Amino acid sequence: MLRIRLQRRGRKKRPIHHIVVADNRKPRDGRIIEDLGRFDNVTPKNQLTLNRERAIHWLKKGAQPSDTVRSIFKNQGIMYEMHLLRWGKSEEEIEEALTEWREKREEKEEDVPTRKERQQALLDAEEKEFQKQLKKKAEEAAREKAKQEALAAEEEEDEADEEVEAEEDKAEEAETEETQEAAEQEESEEVETQEDTADEDKEDDTEEAAAETEEEDKTDDDAEEEVEASDDEEEDEDNDSDEDSEAKTSSDMLAKEAIEHIENTPLDELEGFVTDDEDRVTVQRALDDKKENS
Structure with a gap:
C-alpha cells in the first residue's frame, strides 16, 4: 500500500x-x-x-x-x-x-x-507579578522599620524620663541634707551637750550617702554594659544581613536578570540558584535549556 x-x-x-x-x-x-x-x-x-x-x-x-x-x-x-x-x-x-x-x-x-507573542505575553505577566511581589516586600520592610524606629524612640523617651527622675531625687536628697545640716547647726548652738550625738548622726548620714553613691555608680556601670551589649547585637545583625545579601537566588531578581545570569554562568555554579518555590516558567525553561546544551 x-x-x-x-x-x-x-x-x-x-x-x-x-x-x-x-x-x-x-x-x-x-x-x-x-x-x-x-x-x-x-x-x-x-x-x-x-x-x-x-x-x-x-x-x-x-x-x-x-x-x-x-x-x-x-x-x-x-x-x-x-x-x-x-x-x-x-x-x-x-x-x-x-x-x-x-x-x-x-x-x-x-x-x-504567534508563539513569539505568547512567549512575550507570558514574560510580561511574570515580570508584572514579580514587580508586585517586590513592591509588597518593600512596603512590609518599610512598615517593620517604622515600627522599630517607634520602639527605639519610646525607649529613648523612657530613659530620658528616668534620668530626669534621678536628677530630681538627687536634688531632693541634697535639699534634705542641707536642711538636716542647718537643723544640726541650730541644735548645736542651742544645746552644747548634744554635740556628740549630732556628730554621730552626721557620720551615719555620710555613710548612707556613700552607700547610695556606690549603688548609683553600679547602676550606671550596668547601663553602660547593656548599651555595649545592644551595640554588639546590632553589629551581628548587620553582618548577618550582609551575608544574606551576598547569596542571591532567582526569586531575588527580575525574570530577565535571572535568565541572563543563567545564560552567563557555568552550570556547576547554578546549583541552588533556582529555588523550589520558583514559579516563573521562563526562568525554569532557561535552566532546562542550559542543562540540555551543556
Whole structure:
C-alpha cells in the first residue's frame, strides 16, 4: 500500500522533513517513489513547500497519508478539495469554495497570537507579578522599620524620663541634707551637750550617702554594659544581613536578570540558584535549556 509520510532529513537538532510517497513496507529512510515537498516545523511559522497537484494525484490513486501529513493537507485545504472532487464538483465551484475557505482561515489566523507573542505575553505577566511581589516586600520592610524606629524612640523617651527622675531625687536628697545640716547647726548652738550625738548622726548620714553613691555608680556601670551589649547585637545583625545579601537566588531578581545570569554562568555554579518555590516558567525553561546544551 502506498503511504504519504514524512522522511527526516537535515542535521542534528535541526531537522527538515520531506513529504514523500513510498511503499508502506519500506523503512522510514528507505527508497521513495516521489518527493512532494518540505516541511520545516522548527521555525515559528512552520514553513511548508508542497507540490499540491502531485499530492492530489497520489491521493486519487489511493495513497494514504499519515496522521501528520493528513493534518498538513487539511491545513492547506487539500483534503477539502479532495472531498469536493469526490462529490463531483466542477473546477469553478471548487475554486470558489477554496477561496471562501482561505478567507475564513486568514481571518482566524489573525486572531491567533504567534508563539513569539505568547512567549512575550507570558514574560510580561511574570515580570508584572514579580514587580508586585517586590513592591509588597518593600512596603512590609518599610512598615517593620517604622515600627522599630517607634520602639527605639519610646525607649529613648523612657530613659530620658528616668534620668530626669534621678536628677530630681538627687536634688531632693541634697535639699534634705542641707536642711538636716542647718537643723544640726541650730541644735548645736542651742544645746552644747548634744554635740556628740549630732556628730554621730552626721557620720551615719555620710555613710548612707556613700552607700547610695556606690549603688548609683553600679547602676550606671550596668547601663553602660547593656548599651555595649545592644551595640554588639546590632553589629551581628548587620553582618548577618550582609551575608544574606551576598547569596542571591532567582526569586531575588527580575525574570530577565535571572535568565541572563543563567545564560552567563557555568552550570556547576547554578546549583541552588533556582529555588523550589520558583514559579516563573521562563526562568525554569532557561535552566532546562542550559542543562540540555551543556
